[in-house]
Amino acid sequence: MKTLNVLFAGALLFTMSCKGNSKNDTALLNEAKTTTAVIESKDLLQTKKQNTIKVALLLDTSNSMDGLIHQAKAQLWEIINELSYAKCDDEKPKLEIALYEYGNSTLSAEEGYIRQVLGFSNDLDEISEKLFSLTTSGGSEFCGHVIQTSMDELNWGNNPKDLKLLFIAGNEPFTQGKVNYRDAITNACEKDVVINTIFCGNYQQGISGMWKDGAVQGKGDYMTIAHNRNIVYVKTPYDQKIMEYNTQLNKTYIAYGSRGSYKVTQQATQDFNANSINEEIAVDRAVSKSSSFYTNSSWDLVDGIANDSVKLEELTEAELPKELKGKSKEQIAAYVAKKQKERKEIQRNIRELDAKRKAYISEKSKKDGKDDLESAMIKAIKTQAARKNYTW
Numbered sequence: 001m002k003t004l005n006v007l008f009a010g011a012l013l014f015t016m017s018c019k020g021n022s023k024n025d026t027a028l029l030n031e032a033k034t035t036t037a038v039i040e041s042k043d044l045l046q047t048k049k050q051n052t053i054k055v056a057l058l059l060d061t062s063n064s065m066d067g068l069i070h071q072a073k074a075q076l077w078e079i080i081n082e083l084s085y086a087k088c089d090d091e092k093p094k095l096e097i098a099l100y101e102y103g104n105s106t107l108s109a110e111e112g113y114i115r116q117v118l119g120f121s122n123d124l125d126e127i128s129e130k131l132f133s134l135t136t137s138g139g140s141e142f143c144g145h146v147i148q149t150s151m152d153e154l155n156w157g158n159n160p161k162d163l164k165l166l167f168i169a170g171n172e173p174f175t176q177g178k179v180n181y182r183d184a185i186t187n188a189c190e191k192d193v194v195i196n197t198i199f200c201g202n203y204q205q206g207i208s209g210m211w212k213d214g215a216v217q218g219k220g221d222y223m224t225i226a227h228n229r230n231i232v233y234v235k236t237p238y239d240q241k242i243m244e245y246n247t248q249l250n251k252t253y254i255a256y257g258s259r260g261s262y263k264v265t266q267q268a269t270q271d272f273n274a275n276s277i278n279e280e281i282a283v284d285r286a287v288s289k290s291s292s293f294y295t296n297s298s299w300d301l302v303d304g305i306a307n308d309s310v311k312l313e314e315l316t317e318a319e320l321p322k323e324l325k326g327k328s329k330e331q332i333a334a335y336v337a338k339k340q341k342e343r344k345e346i347q348r349n350i351r352e353l354d355a356k357r358k359a360y361i362s363e364k365s366k367k368d369g370k371d372d373l374e375s376a377m378i379k380a381i382k383t384q385a386a387r388k389n390y391t392w
Helices: 002-018 023-047 063-083 124-132 143-153 181-190 203-208 211-217 239-250 260-277 279-288 301-306 329-364 373-386
Strands: 052-060 094-102 114-121 163-170 194-200 222-225
Touching: 052 063, 052 143, 052 373, 063 124, 063 163, 063 194, 063 260, 063 279, 063 373, 094 124, 094 143, 114 124, 114 143, 124 260, 143 163, 143 181, 163 373, 181 194, 181 211, 194 203, 194 211, 194 373, 203 211, 203 222, 211 222, 222 373, 239 260, 239 279, 239 329, 260 279, 279 329, 301 329
Parallel strands: 052 094, 052 163, 163 194, 194 222
Antiparallel strands: 094 114
Protein backbone atom coordinates (compact mmCIF):
# COMPACT_ATOMS: atom_id res chain seq x y z
CA MET A 1 0.00 0.00 0.00
CA LYS A 2 2.84 2.43 0.81
CA THR A 3 4.43 1.69 -2.55
CA LEU A 4 1.14 2.39 -4.30
CA ASN A 5 0.78 5.65 -2.39
CA VAL A 6 4.26 6.73 -3.43
CA LEU A 7 3.51 5.80 -7.05
CA PHE A 8 0.25 7.70 -6.88
CA ALA A 9 1.94 10.78 -5.47
CA GLY A 10 4.67 10.52 -8.08
CA ALA A 11 2.13 10.18 -10.87
CA LEU A 12 0.30 13.20 -9.54
CA LEU A 13 3.51 15.19 -9.52
CA PHE A 14 4.22 14.21 -13.12
CA THR A 15 0.67 14.97 -14.30
CA MET A 16 0.59 18.39 -12.65
CA SER A 17 4.01 19.32 -13.95
CA CYS A 18 2.75 18.64 -17.49
CA LYS A 19 -0.22 20.96 -17.05
CA GLY A 20 -0.45 24.72 -16.94
CA ASN A 21 0.53 26.84 -13.99
CA SER A 22 -2.92 27.72 -12.73
CA LYS A 23 -3.37 28.33 -9.02
CA ASN A 24 -5.33 25.08 -8.65
CA ASP A 25 -2.61 23.16 -10.44
CA THR A 26 0.04 24.78 -8.25
CA ALA A 27 -1.90 23.86 -5.10
CA LEU A 28 -2.28 20.25 -6.24
CA LEU A 29 1.39 20.10 -7.14
CA ASN A 30 2.39 21.33 -3.69
CA GLU A 31 0.02 18.83 -2.10
CA ALA A 32 1.56 16.00 -4.11
CA LYS A 33 5.06 17.07 -3.08
CA THR A 34 3.98 17.15 0.57
CA THR A 35 2.38 13.71 0.28
CA THR A 36 5.54 12.24 -1.23
CA ALA A 37 7.73 13.81 1.47
CA VAL A 38 5.51 12.50 4.27
CA ILE A 39 5.43 8.96 2.86
CA GLU A 40 9.19 8.92 2.32
CA SER A 41 9.69 10.26 5.85
CA LYS A 42 7.50 7.50 7.31
CA ASP A 43 9.31 4.84 5.29
CA LEU A 44 12.66 6.17 6.52
CA LEU A 45 11.53 6.03 10.12
CA GLN A 46 10.27 2.48 9.74
CA THR A 47 13.48 1.23 8.14
CA LYS A 48 15.70 2.92 10.73
CA LYS A 49 17.40 0.38 12.94
CA GLN A 50 16.70 0.52 16.66
CA ASN A 51 19.98 0.60 18.55
CA THR A 52 20.71 -2.37 20.77
CA ILE A 53 22.77 -2.97 23.89
CA LYS A 54 24.27 -6.44 23.40
CA VAL A 55 25.81 -8.03 26.48
CA ALA A 56 27.50 -11.44 26.49
CA LEU A 57 28.19 -12.95 29.92
CA LEU A 58 30.91 -15.60 30.04
CA LEU A 59 30.80 -17.17 33.49
CA ASP A 60 33.25 -19.61 35.02
CA THR A 61 31.18 -22.45 36.49
CA SER A 62 34.01 -24.48 37.99
CA ASN A 63 33.77 -25.62 41.61
CA SER A 64 35.02 -22.41 43.20
CA MET A 65 32.53 -20.16 41.44
CA ASP A 66 29.33 -20.74 43.41
CA GLY A 67 29.54 -17.19 44.77
CA LEU A 68 29.88 -15.71 41.27
CA ILE A 69 26.85 -17.61 39.97
CA HIS A 70 24.85 -16.55 43.03
CA GLN A 71 25.72 -12.91 42.41
CA ALA A 72 24.74 -13.22 38.75
CA LYS A 73 21.35 -14.67 39.70
CA ALA A 74 20.81 -12.09 42.43
CA GLN A 75 21.91 -9.00 40.54
CA LEU A 76 20.57 -9.64 37.05
CA TRP A 77 17.50 -7.51 37.65
CA GLU A 78 19.37 -4.59 39.18
CA ILE A 79 21.69 -4.52 36.15
CA ILE A 80 18.71 -4.62 33.77
CA ASN A 81 16.97 -1.86 35.72
CA GLU A 82 20.01 0.39 35.41
CA LEU A 83 20.26 -0.32 31.68
CA SER A 84 16.58 0.55 31.22
CA TYR A 85 17.41 4.22 31.83
CA ALA A 86 19.86 4.33 28.90
CA LYS A 87 19.18 6.42 25.81
CA CYS A 88 20.90 6.75 22.45
CA ASP A 89 19.97 9.59 20.12
CA ASP A 90 17.14 10.41 22.57
CA GLU A 91 15.64 6.96 22.00
CA LYS A 92 15.54 3.92 24.23
CA PRO A 93 17.67 1.05 22.89
CA LYS A 94 16.77 -2.61 22.94
CA LEU A 95 18.58 -5.04 25.23
CA GLU A 96 19.87 -8.49 24.30
CA ILE A 97 21.81 -10.78 26.62
CA ALA A 98 23.75 -13.94 25.78
CA LEU A 99 25.11 -16.41 28.30
CA TYR A 100 28.03 -18.86 28.22
CA GLU A 101 29.48 -21.11 30.87
CA TYR A 102 33.02 -22.42 30.79
CA GLY A 103 35.39 -24.38 33.01
CA ASN A 104 32.80 -26.96 34.03
CA SER A 105 33.99 -30.57 34.06
CA THR A 106 30.54 -31.83 33.02
CA LEU A 107 30.98 -30.13 29.65
CA SER A 108 32.68 -31.60 26.59
CA ALA A 109 36.47 -31.58 26.73
CA GLU A 110 36.56 -31.51 22.92
CA GLU A 111 34.58 -28.25 23.00
CA GLY A 112 36.95 -26.75 25.56
CA TYR A 113 34.57 -27.22 28.53
CA ILE A 114 32.40 -24.48 27.00
CA ARG A 115 28.65 -24.27 26.47
CA GLN A 116 26.41 -21.63 24.97
CA VAL A 117 23.63 -21.49 27.52
CA LEU A 118 21.67 -18.88 25.58
CA GLY A 119 22.26 -16.90 22.38
CA PHE A 120 21.34 -13.23 22.25
CA SER A 121 17.83 -12.93 23.66
CA ASN A 122 15.53 -10.14 24.83
CA ASP A 123 13.33 -12.60 26.71
CA LEU A 124 14.11 -11.66 30.32
CA ASP A 125 12.25 -14.63 31.77
CA GLU A 126 14.27 -17.01 29.61
CA ILE A 127 17.52 -15.29 30.61
CA SER A 128 16.62 -15.68 34.28
CA GLU A 129 15.63 -19.32 33.78
CA LYS A 130 18.97 -20.11 32.12
CA LEU A 131 20.94 -18.39 34.88
CA PHE A 132 19.12 -20.39 37.53
CA SER A 133 19.90 -23.60 35.66
CA LEU A 134 23.66 -23.14 36.12
CA THR A 135 25.53 -25.39 38.52
CA THR A 136 29.24 -25.63 39.30
CA SER A 137 31.68 -28.49 38.87
CA GLY A 138 35.48 -28.55 38.75
CA GLY A 139 37.16 -28.20 35.39
CA SER A 140 39.68 -26.32 33.23
CA GLU A 141 39.05 -22.67 32.40
CA PHE A 142 40.06 -21.60 28.89
CA CYS A 143 39.34 -17.88 28.56
CA GLY A 144 40.68 -17.39 25.04
CA HIS A 145 38.66 -20.36 23.81
CA VAL A 146 35.34 -19.18 25.25
CA ILE A 147 35.87 -15.64 23.92
CA GLN A 148 36.56 -16.97 20.43
CA THR A 149 33.58 -19.31 20.62
CA SER A 150 31.27 -16.42 21.49
CA MET A 151 32.65 -14.46 18.54
CA ASP A 152 31.99 -17.36 16.17
CA GLU A 153 28.54 -18.30 17.43
CA LEU A 154 26.81 -15.03 18.34
CA ASN A 155 25.28 -12.61 15.86
CA TRP A 156 26.91 -9.34 16.90
CA GLY A 157 25.45 -7.43 13.94
CA ASN A 158 26.96 -4.49 12.07
CA ASN A 159 25.09 -1.46 13.41
CA PRO A 160 27.84 1.00 14.48
CA LYS A 161 25.55 2.50 17.13
CA ASP A 162 24.99 -0.82 18.90
CA LEU A 163 26.79 -1.17 22.22
CA LYS A 164 28.55 -4.55 22.09
CA LEU A 165 29.99 -5.67 25.41
CA LEU A 166 31.51 -8.93 26.58
CA PHE A 167 32.07 -9.66 30.27
CA ILE A 168 34.17 -12.67 31.22
CA ALA A 169 34.47 -13.63 34.88
CA GLY A 170 36.66 -16.25 36.52
CA ASN A 171 39.57 -16.88 38.87
CA GLU A 172 42.18 -18.90 36.95
CA PRO A 173 45.00 -17.55 34.73
CA PHE A 174 43.69 -15.92 31.57
CA THR A 175 46.34 -17.67 29.49
CA GLN A 176 45.12 -21.28 29.75
CA GLY A 177 43.99 -23.35 26.77
CA LYS A 178 44.99 -23.79 23.15
CA VAL A 179 43.37 -20.57 21.87
CA ASN A 180 45.56 -17.53 22.46
CA TYR A 181 43.46 -14.95 24.27
CA ARG A 182 45.08 -12.09 22.36
CA ASP A 183 44.09 -13.60 19.02
CA ALA A 184 40.51 -14.07 20.26
CA ILE A 185 40.37 -10.48 21.51
CA THR A 186 41.74 -9.15 18.22
CA ASN A 187 38.87 -10.90 16.47
CA ALA A 188 36.45 -9.35 18.98
CA CYS A 189 37.79 -5.85 18.34
CA GLU A 190 37.26 -6.34 14.60
CA LYS A 191 33.57 -6.84 15.40
CA ASP A 192 33.54 -3.71 17.60
CA VAL A 193 33.08 -5.84 20.72
CA VAL A 194 34.55 -4.46 23.95
CA ILE A 195 36.12 -7.07 26.25
CA ASN A 196 35.72 -6.58 30.01
CA THR A 197 37.44 -8.91 32.45
CA ILE A 198 36.25 -9.62 35.99
CA PHE A 199 38.72 -11.47 38.19
CA CYS A 200 37.22 -13.14 41.22
CA GLY A 201 39.96 -12.54 43.75
CA ASN A 202 42.93 -10.33 44.57
CA TYR A 203 43.59 -7.35 42.25
CA GLN A 204 47.33 -8.03 41.86
CA GLN A 205 46.76 -11.74 41.36
CA GLY A 206 44.41 -10.94 38.50
CA ILE A 207 47.06 -8.73 36.93
CA SER A 208 49.70 -11.46 37.13
CA GLY A 209 47.15 -13.88 35.64
CA MET A 210 46.85 -11.52 32.63
CA TRP A 211 43.22 -10.58 33.26
CA LYS A 212 44.11 -6.89 33.12
CA ASP A 213 46.00 -7.40 29.89
CA GLY A 214 42.91 -9.02 28.41
CA ALA A 215 40.86 -5.91 29.23
CA VAL A 216 43.56 -3.58 27.88
CA GLN A 217 43.76 -5.52 24.62
CA GLY A 218 39.97 -5.53 24.39
CA LYS A 219 39.57 -1.78 25.11
CA GLY A 220 37.52 -2.59 28.16
CA ASP A 221 37.79 -2.50 31.94
CA TYR A 222 39.64 -4.82 34.30
CA MET A 223 37.75 -5.39 37.54
CA THR A 224 37.96 -7.56 40.61
CA ILE A 225 35.07 -8.66 42.80
CA ALA A 226 34.66 -10.40 46.11
CA HIS A 227 32.50 -13.15 44.65
CA ASN A 228 31.97 -15.02 47.92
CA ARG A 229 30.99 -12.00 49.99
CA ASN A 230 27.40 -11.81 51.18
CA ILE A 231 25.52 -8.96 49.52
CA VAL A 232 23.71 -6.57 51.85
CA TYR A 233 20.29 -5.46 50.62
CA VAL A 234 18.30 -2.51 51.90
CA LYS A 235 14.64 -3.06 52.68
CA THR A 236 12.49 -0.02 51.91
CA PRO A 237 8.97 1.15 52.83
CA TYR A 238 8.00 0.81 49.14
CA ASP A 239 8.84 -2.86 48.63
CA GLN A 240 5.52 -4.36 49.73
CA LYS A 241 3.45 -2.05 47.53
CA ILE A 242 5.66 -2.77 44.52
CA MET A 243 5.10 -6.50 45.05
CA GLU A 244 1.35 -5.94 45.27
CA TYR A 245 1.52 -4.15 41.95
CA ASN A 246 3.57 -7.06 40.55
CA THR A 247 0.70 -9.43 41.35
CA GLN A 248 -1.71 -7.10 39.56
CA LEU A 249 0.71 -6.78 36.64
CA ASN A 250 0.80 -10.53 36.07
CA LYS A 251 -2.99 -10.52 35.68
CA THR A 252 -2.77 -8.21 32.66
CA TYR A 253 -1.05 -10.84 30.50
CA ILE A 254 -3.21 -12.62 27.92
CA ALA A 255 -1.49 -15.81 26.83
CA TYR A 256 -2.11 -17.02 23.29
CA GLY A 257 -0.74 -19.69 20.96
CA SER A 258 0.99 -22.97 21.63
CA ARG A 259 3.55 -21.53 24.06
CA GLY A 260 1.24 -19.23 26.00
CA SER A 261 0.52 -21.54 28.91
CA TYR A 262 4.19 -22.48 29.30
CA LYS A 263 5.32 -18.83 29.27
CA VAL A 264 2.81 -17.87 31.97
CA THR A 265 4.23 -20.65 34.13
CA GLN A 266 7.77 -19.53 33.32
CA GLN A 267 6.94 -15.96 34.35
CA ALA A 268 5.60 -17.17 37.72
CA THR A 269 8.60 -19.46 38.20
CA GLN A 270 11.08 -16.63 37.68
CA ASP A 271 9.13 -14.49 40.15
CA PHE A 272 9.53 -17.35 42.60
CA ASN A 273 13.24 -17.80 41.82
CA ALA A 274 13.95 -14.14 42.47
CA ASN A 275 12.06 -14.25 45.75
CA SER A 276 13.87 -17.44 46.78
CA ILE A 277 17.14 -15.50 46.92
CA ASN A 278 15.86 -12.46 48.70
CA GLU A 279 12.69 -10.35 48.92
CA GLU A 280 14.60 -7.35 47.61
CA ILE A 281 15.62 -9.31 44.50
CA ALA A 282 11.95 -10.02 43.85
CA VAL A 283 11.31 -6.27 44.04
CA ASP A 284 14.13 -5.64 41.55
CA ARG A 285 12.53 -8.12 39.16
CA ALA A 286 9.13 -6.45 39.54
CA VAL A 287 10.74 -3.14 38.61
CA SER A 288 12.32 -4.77 35.55
CA LYS A 289 8.88 -5.96 34.49
CA SER A 290 7.71 -2.34 34.44
CA SER A 291 10.43 -1.35 31.95
CA SER A 292 10.39 -1.30 28.14
CA PHE A 293 12.86 -4.21 28.15
CA TYR A 294 10.21 -6.60 29.47
CA THR A 295 8.21 -7.41 26.37
CA ASN A 296 6.50 -10.70 25.53
CA SER A 297 5.06 -10.35 22.05
CA SER A 298 5.53 -14.04 21.26
CA TRP A 299 2.92 -15.17 23.78
CA ASP A 300 1.08 -12.14 25.21
CA LEU A 301 -1.69 -10.50 23.18
CA VAL A 302 -1.21 -7.09 24.79
CA ASP A 303 2.46 -6.84 23.77
CA GLY A 304 1.86 -8.69 20.50
CA ILE A 305 -0.81 -6.28 19.29
CA ALA A 306 1.05 -3.23 20.61
CA ASN A 307 4.17 -4.30 18.64
CA ASP A 308 2.11 -5.28 15.60
CA SER A 309 3.58 -8.79 15.70
CA VAL A 310 0.19 -10.50 15.93
CA LYS A 311 -3.16 -9.68 14.32
CA LEU A 312 -6.49 -10.69 15.82
CA GLU A 313 -7.98 -11.62 12.47
CA GLU A 314 -5.22 -14.17 11.93
CA LEU A 315 -5.67 -15.97 15.27
CA THR A 316 -7.61 -19.22 15.30
CA GLU A 317 -10.06 -20.16 18.04
CA ALA A 318 -7.61 -22.81 19.28
CA GLU A 319 -4.90 -20.16 19.83
CA LEU A 320 -7.08 -18.03 22.10
CA PRO A 321 -7.14 -18.39 25.91
CA LYS A 322 -10.34 -19.80 27.40
CA GLU A 323 -11.61 -16.39 28.54
CA LEU A 324 -11.66 -15.20 24.93
CA LYS A 325 -12.98 -18.29 23.16
CA GLY A 326 -16.29 -17.66 21.43
CA LYS A 327 -15.82 -13.87 21.57
CA SER A 328 -16.08 -11.62 18.54
CA LYS A 329 -13.01 -9.80 17.24
CA GLU A 330 -14.49 -6.55 18.56
CA GLN A 331 -14.97 -8.03 22.03
CA ILE A 332 -11.42 -9.42 22.03
CA ALA A 333 -9.98 -6.07 20.92
CA ALA A 334 -11.86 -4.29 23.70
CA TYR A 335 -10.60 -6.80 26.28
CA VAL A 336 -6.99 -6.40 25.11
CA ALA A 337 -7.29 -2.60 25.18
CA LYS A 338 -8.60 -2.78 28.75
CA LYS A 339 -5.68 -4.93 29.88
CA GLN A 340 -3.21 -2.68 28.10
CA LYS A 341 -4.57 0.37 29.91
CA GLU A 342 -4.37 -1.45 33.25
CA ARG A 343 -0.79 -2.54 32.56
CA LYS A 344 0.43 0.92 31.65
CA GLU A 345 -1.01 2.35 34.84
CA ILE A 346 0.48 -0.41 37.00
CA GLN A 347 3.90 -0.07 35.37
CA ARG A 348 3.80 3.70 35.85
CA ASN A 349 2.98 3.21 39.53
CA ILE A 350 5.85 0.77 39.97
CA ARG A 351 8.32 3.16 38.34
CA GLU A 352 7.17 6.02 40.53
CA LEU A 353 7.63 3.91 43.66
CA ASP A 354 11.00 2.69 42.43
CA ALA A 355 12.24 6.27 42.12
CA LYS A 356 11.41 6.76 45.80
CA ARG A 357 12.93 3.38 46.61
CA LYS A 358 16.22 4.26 44.91
CA ALA A 359 16.43 7.54 46.79
CA TYR A 360 15.80 5.71 50.06
CA ILE A 361 18.50 3.11 49.33
CA SER A 362 20.95 5.83 48.32
CA GLU A 363 20.50 7.51 51.69
CA LYS A 364 20.86 4.28 53.66
CA SER A 365 23.86 2.77 51.90
CA LYS A 366 27.21 3.87 50.57
CA LYS A 367 27.66 2.86 46.95
CA ASP A 368 31.34 3.81 46.81
CA GLY A 369 33.67 0.89 47.36
CA LYS A 370 31.22 -1.87 46.44
CA ASP A 371 33.03 -4.79 44.88
CA ASP A 372 30.24 -7.01 43.62
CA LEU A 373 29.30 -8.10 40.10
CA GLU A 374 26.53 -5.55 39.56
CA SER A 375 28.66 -2.57 40.59
CA ALA A 376 31.56 -3.68 38.38
CA MET A 377 29.37 -4.23 35.34
CA ILE A 378 27.33 -1.03 35.64
CA LYS A 379 30.42 1.14 36.03
CA ALA A 380 32.04 -0.42 32.95
CA ILE A 381 28.86 -0.26 30.87
CA LYS A 382 28.30 3.44 31.55
CA THR A 383 31.90 4.32 30.80
CA GLN A 384 31.92 2.45 27.51
CA ALA A 385 28.40 3.55 26.54
CA ALA A 386 29.51 7.18 26.73
CA ARG A 387 31.91 6.51 23.85
CA LYS A 388 28.89 5.95 21.58
CA ASN A 389 26.89 8.84 23.03
CA TYR A 390 24.63 6.72 25.21
CA THR A 391 23.31 8.71 28.14
CA TRP A 392 21.48 8.07 31.39
